[in-house]
Amino acid sequence: MRILLFTGKGGVGKSTVAAGTSALAAASGLRTLVLSTDAAHSLADAFGAAVGSEPTKVAENLFVQQVDAQLRFEQSWADIQGYMLSVLDVAGVDRVAAEELTVIPGAEEVLALLELRLHALSGKWDVIVVDCAPTAETLRLLALPEALGWYMKRVLPVERRVVKALKPVLTRAAGVPMPEDTVFDAVERLHQELDEVQELLSGPNASVRLVLTPENVVLAEARRSFTTLSLFGYTVDGVVANRVFPEAGDDEWRAGWVAAQRGVLKDVDESFAGLPVWRSVYRPAEPVGVAALTEMAREVYGGHDPLAAPAGGGPLRITRSATGSVMRLTLPFVRKAEVDLARNGDELVVTVGSYRRLLTLPSGLARQKVTAARVDEGELQVKFEEVRA
Numbered sequence: 001m002r003i004l005l006f007t008g009k010g011g012v013g014k015s016t017v018a019a020g021t022s023a024l025a026a027a028s029g030l031r032t033l034v035l036s037t038d039a040a041h042s043l044a045d046a047f048g049a050a051v052g053s054e055p056t057k058v059a060e061n062l063f064v065q066q067v068d069a070q071l072r073f074e075q076s077w078a079d080i081q082g083y084m085l086s087v088l089d090v091a092g093v094d095r096v097a098a099e100e101l102t103v104i105p106g107a108e109e110v111l112a113l114l115e116l117r118l119h120a121l122s123g124k125w126d127v128i129v130v131d132c133a134p135t136a137e138t139l140r141l142l143a144l145p146e147a148l149g150w151y152m153k154r155v156l157p158v159e160r161r162v163v164k165a166l167k168p169v170l171t172r173a174a175g176v177p178m179p180e181d182t183v184f185d186a187v188e189r190l191h192q193e194l195d196e197v198q199e200l201l202s203g204p205n206a207s208v209r210l211v212l213t214p215e216n217v218v219l220a221e222a223r224r225s226f227t228t229l230s231l232f233g234y235t236v237d238g239v240v241a242n243r244v245f246p247e248a249g250d251d252e253w254r255a256g257w258v259a260a261q262r263g264v265l266k267d268v269d270e271s272f273a274g275l276p277v278w279r280s281v282y283r284p285a286e287p288v289g290v291a292a293l294t295e296m297a298r299e300v301y302g303g304h305d306p307l308a309a310p311a312g313g314g315p316l317r318i319t320r321s322a323t324g325s326v327m328r329l330t331l332p333f334v335r336k337a338e339v340d341l342a343r344n345g346d347e348l349v350v351t352v353g354s355y356r357r358l359l360t361l362p363s364g365l366a367r368q369k370v371t372a373a374r375v376d377e378g379e380l381q382v383k384f385e386e387v388r389a
Helices: 014-027 043-047 069-090 095-101 107-122 135-154 156-174 181-201 216-231 252-271 290-301
Strands: 002-007 032-036 056-059 062-065 127-131 206-212 236-244 277-281 316-320 324-330 339-344 347-352 355-360 368-375 379-386
Touching: 002 014, 002 181, 014 032, 014 043, 014 062, 014 127, 014 206, 014 236, 014 290, 032 043, 032 107, 043 062, 043 290, 107 127, 107 181, 206 216, 216 236, 216 252, 216 324, 216 347, 216 355, 236 252, 252 277, 277 290, 324 368, 339 368, 339 379
Parallel strands: 002 127, 002 206, 032 062, 032 127, 206 236, 236 277
Antiparallel strands: 056 062, 316 324, 324 379, 339 347, 347 355, 368 379
16 A cells, blocks of 8 residues: 655645645556645645545545544544543633643644544555645644654653552642543553554655745745654655746746746755656646546656655665664755754654654664764764673
């Protein structure tokens, strides 16, 4: 099964490109599902069809879904929300306001990822295409499973033991209800499901595709996204440059736009050297409907296979030698001064800008010591050596 995620700055046309790619996959005979993690769903508009909260057939082999976030929220968050509501009730918070306060920011996107997990496990689909939220939200979302994993390993077990031991005393002293086992179980279940999502999306059959328009500001964000996605272990397999002006002819005003885009497109090719860069021309009208979307995707990808599995072994690789190991993490566009590296027990803490990843080292590396690190041509290389007695 192939999983493709599309993301980009808001307004670059990622939903249209995602919809076109899924339509092309279905036209080739593959059973295809396209769903959105963006709270502002626009897939129904792209296909020009009514889309429900369950997979809705819009063409042969092609199904579209706009996730019912409220239903999934009640299924995955009910126990946790119930406890939080009981605490706020003791504090005298109005019930309606309390319900608003107990909805986690970005819940729709998180629950859409859990929906992706269920579809991947079902075995019904050959291809799943995900129309992600704009870049910043997507990056925060994809970093969530690892951040929650740290909490689950370091904090939750201690918290659970303390509450169990002191529950009677704390309840009487503070007057606030303490969480039951069902609350802790719900958090653990949510973490396990998100962990499975991360394994799926960082696996060999999944990749992210960046969509941009030929503008310097948009290109800058796409470059940062490439760096951050690589930091968290997700493979970027290509770039779609959307809304490219065709040659202008005698139109001087449009010729200025064409020339400006040509300069940015040159930078795009240089920035993402080694990755395919597909171009989608600016059309007089937005493609709407399965036929128009399929035709657009055929033009964009040309003779390339849009579903080809990404080459290489992903952003993170470990090579071993007789004396130790080298961990290599792809970090495109990053200079040495922008990377901060620290060792904390069996974790390696990698910070790039405002993003931090806690890499839990495999047992073999955890027993070794870090002896050197460098950034070379967009790759962080950390050298480990065996600890001699």
